[in-house]
Amino acid sequence: MSEKLLVIEDLAVYYFTRADVIKAVDGVSIEMNKGEVLGLVGESGCGKSTLGYAIIRLIPSPGRIVSGRILFHGENLVEKSEEEMRDLRGRRISMIFQDPMTSLNPVMKIKDHIVETLMVHGYEDEQKALDRARELVEMLGIEPSRLEDYPHQLSGGMRQRIAIALAIALNPDLVIADEPTTALDVIVQAQILELLKDLRKKYNLSFVFITHDLGVAAELVDNVAVMYCGKIVEYASTDRLFAEPLHPYTRGLLRSVPNVLMKKWDLSPIPGTLPNPADPPPGCRFHPRCPHATDRCRREEPKLMDVGGTKVACFLYR
Amino acid sequence: MVVEGLKKYFEIRKSFLETLVSRKREFIKAVDGISFEVGKGEVLGLVGESGCGKTTTGRVILRLEEPTEGRAFFDDIDLFSLNGEELRKMRRRMQIIFQDPYASLNPRMKVGEIIAHPLKIHGLSEGREKDTVLEFLEMVGLTPAEDFYNSYPHQLSGGQRQRVAIARALVLHPEFIVADEPVSMLDVSVRATILDLMMKLKEKMGLTYLFITHDLATAKYVCNRVAVMYLGKIVEMGSIDRVFEEPLHPYTKALLSAIPIPDPTVKRERLVIGGEVPNPINPPPGCRFHPRCPFATERCKQEEPQLVEVEKGHKVACHLAA
Amino acid sequence: MEVERARVEEPPVGMVGLLLKRLRKPAYVGEYMVVAGLALLSVFLFLALFPDLVAPYDPIAIGLGPRLAPPNSQFIMGTDHLGRDVLSRVIWGARIALLVSTSAAVLSLVIGAPLGLVSGFLGGKLDRVLSLVMDSIYAFPSLVLAIAIAAVLGPGIANVAIAISVIYIPTYFRVVRGEVLVIREQLYVEAARAIGAKSPTIMRKYVLPNALPSMIVVFTLNVADAVLTEAGLSFLGLGIPPPTPDWGQDLQRGLEVVLSGSWHPIxxxxxxxxxxxxxxxxxxDGLGEVLNPRLREP
Known part of the structure; x- marks a missing residue:
């Protein structure tokens, strides 16, 4: 058994607002190997982004990691000082954001973004850094002359390519991608997805890929964790999850997305609305919207259990 | 609804100095000469990527934006020649559902007032406004209606807000609805519910939809016909079955193959095209798609293809397909 | 068909209700500021409404005690140069200060806000002309302008209020116009147009209510400014004529005697x-923070 790249144990991240405590991530355990692409899938407010930000320890205030461990190469990131994390970020764990415009400084040239990132983490010679920057953007399908441009001169797709270049510039062990294709048009999204597939094949990159789009997840990721209201409700290999979804929420979600290849779309959406994460329902958090809910679901919270290779948190399977 | 040769240009505002230097006025050609028809009871999908002019088309038809050129008829009434008062009367028959339910509801009005306001403006169901509003709240699935009647938009979820927006649009018993990306801002599990509701209401109230969306998969399931737009032009138009089974324009093919399929067992040959949508100020000459088209010829660079019917009801603007 | 259950956690309340609810349990600096300000203001309101209940003496009675007596057990704040009780004058002075400053602020709100609303919403030539006029008033040093107007109108409560209100009209105009320029581009305004609403209706029901929070903030800050301006005018002898008890006027009288060692009248x-x-x-300032959601928690 190879050493795990990332192991998350019983992690809880809460936001402490004045009125409530929002349990954005509430007892999540998950692990991934090197070279794996792990998909975190769920709807808005399910805690998938918070989980991503927690790994790189960039949770926005007033959020805090309340309990649990994040083991990265066996080291617990939760206990690291801010100093140590700063050194880790970019070099060993990096991040790609949904909107690259917010992560790029509008008054800095593309060249300076990449060179600065490289220089902060060990490149001493500016010329060498510049060479590496050129190599990087070419690899991502951008003409090196574009390095002289400012972020606003680039199209959305090109900006996202630059963001990817920045994220992989230092050969990190883990890249966290938070909805990197959501803001893009379909054709550009397809281009970026193809690019990410290429890159992982070539460089054996490991990704945590956060998305609300099951179609995107199906294309790219190896394992999927479906989150609902701060919890993982189902966790399986992509093939298994799409072929045989077990949790009623996963099934509902899959029936909610249209598939262009299918003849008919059997519209059977999930009734009700997403629960308020500040005041989640007792027992299984999905029970108010679940067609199979029993009294037990209303009282007792199901734990993630192995059912023939799929991990699922539902009383239907025991 | 018949639209003929519709154009909408937006003038680019220049600074004072720039106008001194050059007299040339520049325009964004958001919609550049499109024609289509929507039959009664039909759902026509207007599909394309951002910046293709689909939203502008919907807004111009409803006169929320003044057209630059072209004509539009609804029930043989020339929409673009209506004056203020006639237009206000016409609004009863044509309504719009906006994309963003967080911005389309007045935050200082209660849900009840929001839905009652169209009735008041047009002097309908006087004295029984509240009953009508409650009836529509139930119809869009917001029950108990009495509770929602008195709440403010900020107390509702995105899906609930969009239901309010639908009720507001339908309370006047319109015949024609422009639905501008009505579900793209909503969560995945809520989208299907709202689409379902819209289709049920269509049957119940005999509506006609112009359904604007960037999502071909959604279009496939709600529309009867679809028009694909690229840079202000319609490049392909036809019945859902034909366009999805046998897309003729390379752009339609690329769009279709770019959609992610929520099924990892499906392996497809992708038609991946490079580049991004060019600037609509100076669109490429000839066929607007030619710089990105893998099959482009010399002719495509010079001559602009017209939208021609290649089989019954299936039109395409491409030199190669026609 | 499945239905969504109503999830109305809070009782349906408007802006005022929400504000009251928040202020009952303050947690943010802004909210504490509002509560503290309101507490302080209510003391002044009480003084202004019932001065006869609080004030020990008649504020205009001359020779109640010796001239310029320092604070003592009989006259807690001492007496002024005419032997009047300073405490009583200060209490009665609250009435004039509040009356003049609030009515001035109300007057300029009533004139400035609608002008800003119409100007911003309709735009065009009207907007250009109005903006030009307002900007020229605004560019003028406010106290100088108030002095000039007050000098023309002559002293008196109403005249002072009018003089002060003129200098604040451009403030409302600018603030409301700025808000309206943003609001009229909002989707809900377009939605109102799509249901066939006429411009006056849109302004009244869609634009004005959404511009209200910033108007309230400007109003309170203007009253504060107006208190100072009123005192300034009275100090210069252009405000409230004697013997009406007025702080500005008393400051001026106090200035004459402060050099001889009597500090209390000023x-x-x-x-x-x-x-x-x-x-x-x-x-x-507190309301500005509370009502502006961009400054609040994420």
Whole structure:
């Protein structure tokens, strides 16, 4: 058994607002190997982004990691000082954001973004850094002359390519991608997805890929964790999850997305609305919207259990 | 609804100095000469990527934006020649559902007032406004209606807000609805519910939809016909079955193959095209798609293809397909 | 068909209700500021409404005690150069200060806000002309302008209020116009147009209510400013004619005797002005923070 790249144990991240405590991530355990692409899938407010930000320890205030461990190469990131994390970020764990415009400084040239990132983490010679920057953007399908441009001169797709270049510039062990294709048009999204597939094949990159789009997840990721209201409700290999979804929420979600290849779309959406994460329902958090809910679901919270290779948190399977 | 040769240009505002230097006025050609028809009871999908002019088309038809050129008829009434008062009367028959339910509801009005306001403006169901509003709240699935009647938009979820927006649009018993990306801002599990509701209401109230969306998969399931737009032009138009089974324009093919399929067992040959949508100020000459088209010829660079019917009801603007 | 259950956690309330609810349990600096300001203001309101209940003596009675007596057990704040009780004058002065400053602010709100609303919403030539006029008033040093107008109109409560209101009209105009320029581009305004609403209806029901929060903030800050301006005018002899008790006027009389060692006739009216201005500033700045969601929690 190879050493795990990332192991998350019983992690809880809460936001402490004045009125409530929002349990954005509430007892999540998950692990991934090197070279794996792990998909975190769920709807808005399910805690998938918070989980991503927690790994790189960039949770926005007033959020805090309340309990649990994040083991990265066996080291617990939760206990690291801010100093140590700063050194880790970019070099060993990096991040790609949904909107690259917010992560790029509008008054800095593309060249300076990449060179600065490289220089902060060990490149001493500016010329060498510049060479590496050129190599990087070419690899991502951008003409090196574009390095002289400012972020606003680039199209959305090109900006996202630059963001990817920045994220992989230092050969990190883990890249966290938070909805990197959501803001893009379909054709550009397809281009970026193809690019990410290429890159992982070539460089054996490991990704945590956060998305609300099951179609995107199906294309790219190896394992999927479906989150609902701060919890993982189902966790399986992509093939298994799409072929045989077990949790009623996963099934509902899959029936909610249209598939262009299918003849008919059997519209059977999930009734009700997403629960308020500040005041989640007792027992299984999905029970108010679940067609199979029993009294037990209303009282007792199901734990993630192995059912023939799929991990699922539902009383239907025991 | 018949639209003929519709154009909408937006003038680019220049600074004072720039106008001194050059007299040339520049325009964004958001919609550049499109024609289509929507039959009664039909759902026509207007599909394309951002910046293709689909939203502008919907807004111009409803006169929320003044057209630059072209004509539009609804029930043989020339929409673009209506004056203020006639237009206000016409609004009863044509309504719009906006994309963003967080911005389309007045935050200082209660849900009840929001839905009652169209009735008041047009002097309908006087004295029984509240009953009508409650009836529509139930119809869009917001029950108990009495509770929602008195709440403010900020107390509702995105899906609930969009239901309010639908009720507001339908309370006047319109015949024609422009639905501008009505579900793209909503969560995945809520989208299907709202689409379902819209289709049920269509049957119940005999509506006609112009359904604007960037999502071909959604279009496939709600529309009867679809028009694909690229840079202000319609490049392909036809019945859902034909366009999805046998897309003729390379752009339609690329769009279709770019959609992610929520099924990892499906392996497809992708038609991946490079580049991004060019600037609509100076669109490429000839066929607007030619710089990105893998099959482009010399002719495509010079001559602009017209939208021609290649089989019954299936039109395409491409030199190669026609 | 499945239905969504109503999830109305809070009782349906408007802006005022929401504000009251928040202020009952303050947690943010802004909210504490509003509460503190309101507490301070209510003291002044009480003084202004029932001065006869609080004031020990007649504020205009001359020779109640010796001239310029320092604070003592009989006259807590001492007496002024005419032997009047400073405490009583200070208490009655609150009435004039509040009356003049609030009516001036109301007057300029009533004129400035609608102009800003119409100008911003309709735009065009009207907007250009109005903006030009308002900007020229705004560019003029405000106190100088108030002095000029007050000098023309002559002293008196109403005249002072009018003089002060003129200098604040451009403030409302600019603030409301700026808000309207943003609001009229909002989707809900377009939605109103799509249901066939006429411009006056849109302005009344869609634009105005959404511009209201910033108008309230500007109003409170303007009252604070108006208190100072009123005191200034009276200080210069252009305000409230004697013997009506007025802080500005008392400051001026106090100035004449402060050099001879009597500090109390100028100190206490001065303190009152500071406290009243502070009360309105606390409310205004606090409200600005509470009502502006961009500054609040994520």
């Amino acid at each position: 100190f206490f009216p001065g303190i009152m002005i500071v406290l009243l201005v502070l009360a309105f500033c606390l409310i205004g």
